[in-house]
Amino acid sequence: MGKRILILGAGFGGLAAANALRKSLGQDHRIIVIDRKKSFMMGLVKLWILEGSRKLEESQTPLDGLNAKGIEYLNDEVAKIDTASSRVQARDHGWIEYDYLIVALGAELAPEKIAGFAGRGYNLYDAQQVPELRERLLSLKSGRVAICIMGMPYKCPPAPYEAAMIISGMLAKHGTRNSIDLDLYAPAPIALPVAGPEISSNVVNVISKQGIRFHASHKIKSVSDRQLEFENGAKLDYDLLVGIPPHRVPEVVRSSGLTDGDWVTVDRLTMKTSHKNVFAIGDVTEIKVGALAVPKAGIFAEEEAKVAARQIIDEITSKPAMAAFNGQGYCFMEVGGKQAGYIEADFYNPSGPSLRLEPPSEQNYEKKQDFERTRVKEWLL
Ligand SMILES: Cc1cc2nc3c(=O)[nH]c(=O)nc-3n(C[C@H](O)[C@H](O)[C@H](O)COP(=O)(O)OP(=O)(O)OC[C@H]3O[C@@H](n4cnc5c(N)ncnc54)[C@H](O)[C@@H]3O)c2cc1C
Structure with missing residues (x-):
């Protein structure tokens, strides 16, 4: 049967x-x-x-x-x-x-959980909003772009860091990077809790070299016109907000x-x-x-x-x-300029999760393109 x-x-x-x-x-x-x-x-x-x-x-x-x-x-x-x-x-x-x-x-994404976010910020994880976000970034002449991880856990932990570096590269190419500040806010005390402190500090070093400021332990409370309020009491200004909303x-x-x-x-x-x-x-x-x-x-x-x-x-x-x-799994972490690092992970390692980070290269960026192409072909074409 x-x-x-x-x-x-x-x-x-x-x-x-x-x-x-x-x-x-x-x-x-x-x-x-x-x-x-x-x-x-x-x-x-x-x-x-x-x-x-x-x-x-x-x-x-x-x-x-x-x-x-x-x-x-x-x-x-x-x-x-x-x-x-x-x-x-x-x-x-x-x-x-x-x-x-x-x-x-x-x-599911739950942007409505953050008071004031709707209508003020762009949801990086909503594909429909990304083309307009790109246009807004390119039309900004100066000011402060805030990238905010609004809850844990969220999909693809490195993605907000990749987005920050891609934005930095885009603005540099456009000639506006020197007059625009880039700040990345995360609720956790380290960048990638799932990858541990060593890889986290490595990632923070990489983004810092591109002039992106990382603010750990900043859990968003609410968004108002041009200001973010965090649960630790901090109130910080922004001109353009890129959010990764809470997931459920x-x-x-x-x-x-x-x-x-x-x-x-x-x-x-x-x-x-x-x-x-x-x-x-x-x-x-x-x-x-x-x-x-x-x-x-x-x-x-x-x-x-x-x-x-x-x-x-x-x-x-x-x-x-x-x-x-x-x-076990892996991912390619983009750093801008068509380069990507490579993270390999073994979460069931008997002596505790183990992760390995390979430095960025053009080959890894190409492998990432191939990662998408081969799967779409195999699954749907
Ligand atoms: C910016 C970004 C970058 C990423 N980069 C990577 C990466 O480099 N590598 C990697 O491995 N992962 C990456 N991810 C994460 C990856 O996309 C997700 O982890 C993955 O899609 C999860 O697969 P899934 O099948 O569980 O859910 P999904 O792929 O989200 O599929 C769920 C499906 O269920 C459907 N659905 C939901 N509710 C209903 C309903 N009630 N009725 C009918 N349909 C419904 C949705 O329409 C959707 O198609 C990235 C994610 C983002 C947002």
Whole structure:
């Protein structure tokens, strides 16, 4: 009897899972993916739009490319997840039953949690706002640009630092950098808590060399016209605000009873939730590793997707379940000028998470371009 595997979310994790399943399961098994979006764009492309090397319009790949691969794509809103009855309600398609469910709905942005931010600042993580942000940055002749991380955890921990360096490079090229101050505010006491103090101070050194001032332990309280107020009492001026808003689990996931605390808890090796035949992967999950958690990044969503898919394939094909998430990942950290460093991480290292940073190079920047190109091609084209 063919099984029905339902995947919620066609982002990084959902697309990786759907493709892995389709490659190993016969056509008698249905793979259905639901997403409210009609197209996919990798998060990191927002930085290229900011930099000006990409346009938003040319960076979106239609999700209906999944159908040609034998994966059924439904453009719909997931309204309810009912794990007790093994079914999901989609706004237009109604109730859909499943044999296996993979929840890959990502993290939701909550800019409204910061009083005064809406209408005053740009949301760096909203692709629609980035082209206008770029124009505003280029039209600024002098003043102060504030980049503010507004909550923890957030997707891709190095991204705000990459954005700061890209902005610095853009302004230098435009001839305005010397008359514009760049300040980066973070709520944590070090730049990248997930990467530890050594890599954090390395990152702060790199941005300082570009004249970007880093302000640790600055948790934003509110935004008013041209002023930021922080929980430590500091009040600081800005002319242009670039925010990374707080993140939260999507409401449909929270109300389904899948969360334990703020995010979905899964078995750290199998990606199984405590609900029968329900897996969760990517940003919607929290996998604690001591005092840290596996970062919210596409590379981890992808690896977790492959593990969840393999578990399902092995169960359907009656093979022993061997796949296990190894807690390893990497990312390319852009420093501007078409150069990128490379961070490699092993969060399940028995003697504690270990990370390694490689200095910036043009080759790493090219590898990052390739990282996006190859995945979009494999998943959707
Ligand atoms: C600026 C930036 C740079 C980044 N750089 C990197 C990088 O270099 N390397 C890296 O590995 N990661 C990077 N990331 C992080 C990466 O994009 C995310 O961690 C990754 O997308 C998480 O994958 P996911 O599948 O969990 O969620 P997502 O990719 O966010 O997918 C979730 C999907 O669920 C859909 N959805 C949500 N709710 C509903 C609903 N109710 N109904 C229907 N559909 C719904 C959404 O439309 C979305 O398509 C970056 C992110 C940003 C913002």
